[in-house]
Amino acid sequence: MSKLFRAVIMGPPGSGKGTISERIAHSFGLKHLSSGDFVRENIAAKTEAGVLAKTYIKKGLLVPDHVMTRLLLPRLEEMTKYSWLLDGFPRTLAQAEALNSACDLDVAINLNIPLETLKERLQHRWIHPPSGRVYNMCFNPPHVQGKDDITGEPLIQQEDDRPEALVARLRHYKDVAKPVIDFYKAKGILYTFSDTETDRIWPNISTLLSTKISTIQSDARCASTH
Ligand SMILES: Nc1nc2c(ncn2[C@@H]2O[C@H](COP(=O)(O)OP(=O)(O)OP(=O)(O)O)[C@@H](O)[C@H]2O)c(=O)[nH]1
Numbered sequence: 001m002s003k004l005f006r007a008v009i010m011g012p013p014g015s016g017k018g019t020i021s022e023r024i025a026h027s028f029g030l031k032h033l034s035s036g037d038f039v040r041e042n043i044a045a046k047t048e049a050g051v052l053a054k055t056y057i058k059k060g061l062l063v064p065d066h067v068m069t070r071l072l073l074p075r076l077e078e079m080t081k082y083s084w085l086l087d088g089f090p091r092t093l094a095q096a097e098a099l100n101s102a103c104d105l106d107v108a109i110n111l112n113i114p115l116e117t118l119k120e121r122l123q124h125r126w127i128h129p130p131s132g133r134v135y136n137m138c139f140n141p142p143h144v145q146g147k148d149d150i151t152g153e154p155l156i157q158q159e160d161d162r163p164e165a166l167v168a169r170l171r172h173y174k175d176v177a178k179p180v181i182d183f184y185k186a187k188g189i190l191y192t193f194s195d196t197e198t199d200r201i202w203p204n205i206s207t208l209l210s211t212k213i214s215t216i217q218s219d220a221r222c223a224s225t226h
């Protein structure tokens, strides 16, 4: 039986986590678990955690660790039989430690994208909330402006993408990201990718994952024959 592969992808708002996660899920057959989409589902469903989370997101702040951990860890327990890529969690050291107590990770991908690039991208981001599909008027525009390619339903811009909320998000992200990056660096599983374009980063991430996943599968084959 091949060993399961578990990874997280980290980076500031607008760094391309969702975009790259979709490519990874499609290319390597991993389940893409978007913590942001999961939070938005809970907000839409008006769950207790969702109502609480909304009060923080409206101010461009991170949702408290205990709320995010209480949301995500039971979701991961449903995924014990799958290889997965977790997007947007952990965002703090407390979240990383909680995740570490629940499961072992093989790779932590860290996207290092310049501030001006992030601002530019998020000003042009449009999403289709029901599906989570993400568009960008400069990078991947919808076929019909303002409409989702699949359903034709209206696209929206997220409240926390507004320039005034974005400044708070980016400042807050910087404060909390470094201990998480150091945590995974110390574990020897951190891989950082720096560029302004996803299409230039993608081949390097694809090569890393091809190498890591084939190594894990060959180790599992060796273990099963001994
Ligand atoms: N111009 C440009 N836009 C990009 C590129 N990569 C992604 N985008 C767009 O930039 C925006 C942000 O990308 P996402 O994948 O949503 O980034 P994220 O890290 O998931 O963002 P958060 O959900 O806010 O954490 C989206 O509108 C993407 O379509 C790129 O290489 N160039």
Ligand SMILES: Nc1ccn([C@@H]2O[C@H](COP(=O)(O)O)[C@@H](O)[C@H]2O)c(=O)n1
Pocket (backbone or CB within 6 Å): 013, 035, 036, 037, 039, 056, 057, 060, 061, 062, 063, 064, 068, 087, 088, 089, 090, 091, 092, 095, 160, 169
């Ligand atoms: N670990 C996390 C993940 C998400 N949030 C909040 O949800 C918002 C949307 O998440 P994206 O990954 O789509 O950006 C995000 O802006 C945070 O407010 C969080 O607090 N902690």
